Amino acid sequence: MAEPELQTEEPEVEGDEEQAITAALVEAVAETIRTGDAERLRTLAGDLHEADLGELVAALPADLRPGLVELLGEDFHFAALTEVDESVRLELLEDLPTETIVEGLRDLDSDDAVYILEDMEDEDRAEILERLPLPDRVALTRGLDFPEESAGRLMQTDFVAVPPFWTVGRTIDHLREMEDAPETFYEIFVIDPYFKLIGTVPLDRILRSTRNTRIEKILNEDVRSFEATQDREEVARSFQRYNLVSAPVTDPDDRLVGVLTVDDIVDVIQQETEEDLRALGGVMGDEELSDTVVETARGRFPWLVVNLGTAFLAASVIGLFTKSLEHMVALAVLMPIVASMGGNAGTQAMTVTVRALATRELGRRNSGRIVVREVLVGAANGVLLAVLLGAGAGLWFKNLDLGAVIASALIVNMVVAGLFGTIIPLTFHKLKLDPAVASGVFLTTFTDVSGFFGFLGLATWWFGL
Amino acid sequence: MAEPELQTEEPEVEGDEEQAITAALVEAVAETIRTGDAERLRTLAGDLHEADLGELVAALPADLRPGLVELLGEDFHFAALTEVDESVRLELLEDLPTETIVEGLRDLDSDDAVYILEDMEDEDRAEILERLPLPDRVALTRGLDFPEESAGRLMQTDFVAVPPFWTVGRTIDHLREMEDAPETFYEIFVIDPYFKLIGTVPLDRILRSTRNTRIEKILNEDVRSFEATQDREEVARSFQRYNLVSAPVTDPDDRLVGVLTVDDIVDVIQQETEEDLRALGGVMGDEELSDTVVETARGRFPWLVVNLGTAFLAASVIGLFTKSLEHMVALAVLMPIVASMGGNAGTQAMTVTVRALATRELGRRNSGRIVVREVLVGAANGVLLAVLLGAGAGLWFKNLDLGAVIASALIVNMVVAGLFGTIIPLTFHKLKLDPAVASGVFLTTFTDVSGFFGFLGLATWWFGL
Known part of the structure; x- marks a missing residue:
């Protein structure tokens, strides 16, 4: 939808004021998708960060977007879909074969997968969930059962939890062997046999303690945890006020069910201020730049x-x-x-x-x-x-x-x-x-x-x- | 400055809508400061998080604030001063003896200390810096030399950096022995003999690797680093866009000089949106709720x-x-x-x-x-x-x-x-x-x-x- 005439008239701007995805790159990618040259497309767009890849998706004409996903194949990181406007995401998901979506979602952290699934039509979502492996399906269905805009929707369900009597050495050995650890994490949780949260230990404290130190000796008992049904705006305010980087999420029985990390919260903080700003300007919260x-x-x-x-x-x-x-x-x-x-x-x-x-x-x-x-x-x-x-x-x-x-x-x-x-x-x-x-x-x-x-x-x- | 008549007329609100510091607590603390009962004051306010302590400081009448700091003594965490309006902070610092400020700043991370010092009168600041131990003085003076609103002002100068040929085991041993490690950290930096940044390793990756793994095998080379003179707004946009939790800061010769963490950046993101909102409403960015x-x-x-x-x-x-x-x-x-x-x-x-x-x-x-x-x-x-x-x-x-x-x-x-x-x-x-x-x-x-x-x-x- 770019207006080439207008753009060539515009003066040059400094690099830092430039958008990460230039009009020239969009044009080159569009051309490559049309010719179906997968190799060249990987050179152009295969190494992009998911945020930049998302911007590229949004900048492409709608009819070329599915081609980008299919041609990039494994190099298309589905997390990019969490970075685009809702209307762009839904339209693209509508156009993609279910199999491609299922494959893409399998590689994602549960919070990103929930984010992508939550706005889809019930029917399409059910079809996708059905084809996912059982553990993923259970985790995602559980996340989707929490109310919209709740902590449960934002949380990541993979986390590391150990009992208090373990030593630092045993914990480290456990981490080295773990298969389904989350992509990145900043603290581990300490739980009792009923999965109730006892405390947390930041990773730097584990690294600074000797191998034979017992976890219960170094845990933080004074933990700010959130309930899965709690409103995300309230959670965001706490993260900001108390400078949290990650925090445990519990169910009504105080059992640990997930973890929230600040990167998801940053967007909430921004959105809530943004919503106030728009409301004061007479604009609805769900209006998007890509709207017609x-x-x-x-x-x-x-x-x-x-x-x-x-x-x-x-x-x-x-x-x-x-x-x-x-x-x-x-x-x-x-x-x-x-x-x-x-x-x-x-x-x-x-x-x-x-x-x-x-x-x-x-x-x-x-x-x-x-x-x-x-x-x-x-x-x-x-x-x-x-x-x-x-x-x-x-x-x-x-x-x-x-x-x-x-x-x-x-x-x-x-x-x-x-x-x-x-x-x-x-x-x-x-x-x-x-x-x-x-x-x-x-x-x-x-x-x-x-x-x-x-x-x-x-x-x-x-x-x- | 509370208006008791108005408040008693107001209906009860739920706990989550309530401010953390109630009018009753403010009254009790004010009374205790007047009587000089340090023990009772510690019971009332000694365990508050720095954010809540900051709110308490701001809510107290100005003439009682120095008494709170002095009576709480070591239990007054100076980080609370980073949570109050600038005018409240400057007035309180004006009223406190230099010795108390020097003691308070010694316990802080360098980014918080810079935040407190940056708006003070040159003369007062020089007097405080003079009395700080040499390493602190050098670090803070360096931070204050960077332009206002730059990454250098926000960064923390304590960090962990190791050479690429070290093993995970040696790195862990080093961390266990380190004395001046930062309060919390999420990644370690890998540097060459000239202190140039080669890459980063997130802590979870260190924990998940065997002791004899060499650091160079597990480092991230594709690092988003920032220059110390870079504008903080630009830095904040990158943190948000690329979901960063911490990032290295370098000098013009690419040498590592500090680390930025997301908790400081969250406030910047919020402030920048907030400034736009205020500007659109015709209000200057530096207006504060505590203003007369x-x-x-x-x-x-x-x-x-x-x-x-x-x-x-x-x-x-x-x-x-x-x-x-x-x-x-x-x-x-x-x-x-x-x-x-x-x-x-x-x-x-x-x-x-x-x-x-x-x-x-x-x-x-x-x-x-x-x-x-x-x-x-x-x-x-x-x-x-x-x-x-x-x-x-x-x-x-x-x-x-x-x-x-x-x-x-x-x-x-x-x-x-x-x-x-x-x-x-x-x-x-x-x-x-x-x-x-x-x-x-x-x-x-x-x-x-x-x-x-x-x-x-x-x-x-x-x-x-």
Whole structure:
């Protein structure tokens, strides 16, 4: 979908600003897939990291993607599919023979396999699971049984667990012989005969202890573990707050069932902040860069309709003052300024509040303080800006009374902005609704209505219109 | 600064929604500091994780914070200071005796010590460095010499490096004897006699290899390493993209100088997204929840002044049409709707573009496609919303011509919104300016001007006003 004309007009950019997969590489790969030259394709794309391979998949025209997978064969690492947009992944999986998918999934860690399987159609997924070897099938089915967005979906089910009475030497010997160890791991778990978690030992501590040291002597008992059904956002917050690199996952009976590693969590942390950012910008969380015009337009439409409704509400407030506007057209010219400044100041307060709630920096302990602070900030900046606005408007229309009226209306609206910019997200949070999603619409409704009503109402009264 | 009245009125929330440090604990700790009961303080706060201890520090009144540090003594882990807002940290460090700070820093990993020292006054920092033991002083001074926001500032200078001809057995013996190993580590580095990096070996691979395996047989040669002067944002993107847990840092001569671990990088990833989110909301990156009213108001004021300027610009466009407004006051009632819808649709397009640029999902290869897509999305939603708006306005004012005029103006403004919502951030990016910071102001200027001019201009022409 590249636009060659546009691109050749663009100036050169430094290497670090460049995307890893260049347009030239995409073109070369596309050409090679068309000719079916497997050897050349392996030279071009066989050594790519799974993240880069994913970017290549997404950049190729959809009809060539299955060819890439088939021609690369064993050199196509299916983990690349965890790096592409959901729509790209589902379309490609739809086009691939079941056998290819089964082969690809067998080489993956269980968390990656679950990630790829979870959004597929039930029927297709069942067909694939059926053809996987029993142990893989059991592990994946178990992972898929946990709720969406839970720790259980993110966890890796291969891990190393030993009893506390083993020595370091025996543990190391066990590791050397183990067949189904995970690809990489950072700590081992210590369990009792019922598989209940007793503690963890980081690998560096094993390496630094003598062979005859008993595991129970070096284990961490104070472990932050998570339940498999726990929400991944909560888990991510803990990882970030307590600087975790990996953590055990347990079932309701405290038995060890898997391990979470920070590389999966990093993406969750990023996604949650990203979702707030998008929500504040009026964009749905599931919109993707690869979406078509129709998909994108459809996703954004509902929010715009809601905004149309609130805009009509604001207009109806203006409609109350048509007489005043007819007598004094300067009011029409100036009124958007008061509303717009309130909207901007309110958005500042709201942005800070929404994020502090999301990171739990803001809670019951300090919510009172933030409301008071934002109201005072609104008042302070309101007074300063009112001087500028009042003078500007007064001089423009050579009417100092008009300047005084608009200045007063601005101060009121800036206080309203600070108050509702904090109260609205705090209220949503208390109602257990996501404050990022709807706060903006409510806020601008309040600041628009208060801006128009305050200014036009005050002017009508002052000038006796 | 808690507001007890507000809090008692709040309903109970679940434990997971609760902040880790409750108002009750803060009160108990404050009381204990006042009475100077060190033993009780250790019971209350001695076992807290450094992140929770940091939250406690921030929640205490400023004058009690030095007392907490002094009374806890060795049980106050200075890493807690890396978890609090900069203003809280600097104020506390100002109030603590140099000797206490020196003792606290000695126990820290070098990256945490650099983090605490970097924002202090040059004079205070020099005094502290002077009193530290020579090896610590050299390591920290070196870290502080790297540019702000560079990999060198984030890295930890203690690491394990061995020559390639060592065996796994000798490496393990070395680790068991090592005195100054870092607190935790996940891989060891392989270097040549000149300290140049040859490769890395993850700890699990050492544990899984037999004692007589030579390190060169099991090392990763394909290592993602970073230069100490590299920007931390770029480093964070690589960590996230390639799922890194730790990575070596080298000097310009390729010599190993330190190691970066993902726990430090997680915060960078979060901060960079957070900065974009704040910038889009018109809030400066360095604003903190602990800031006072004056600090907050001062930080937000410049952005509001810029917005006042653009609001005047939009008002001056309306000023061109005072005659039309006098003849047809319905125009004044309806005109904010067209401007507001354009602003909202443009913000949607801008939000998506700014983030895709930040994550490098969007680059030269696909920037043409996104502009075209957003213009078409604007046109498509514009047509649909124009039907609603046109019908609504036409019925409200019983004037179908007015409905047709506002419908046409909306379509134009929605296309303008899609075009400038993408073009503005892409242009900032190409000029190597942060697209998140100023895009919003420019965008709403365009959508306001185009909204008012389009609607009032079209109406003036149509109705011959």
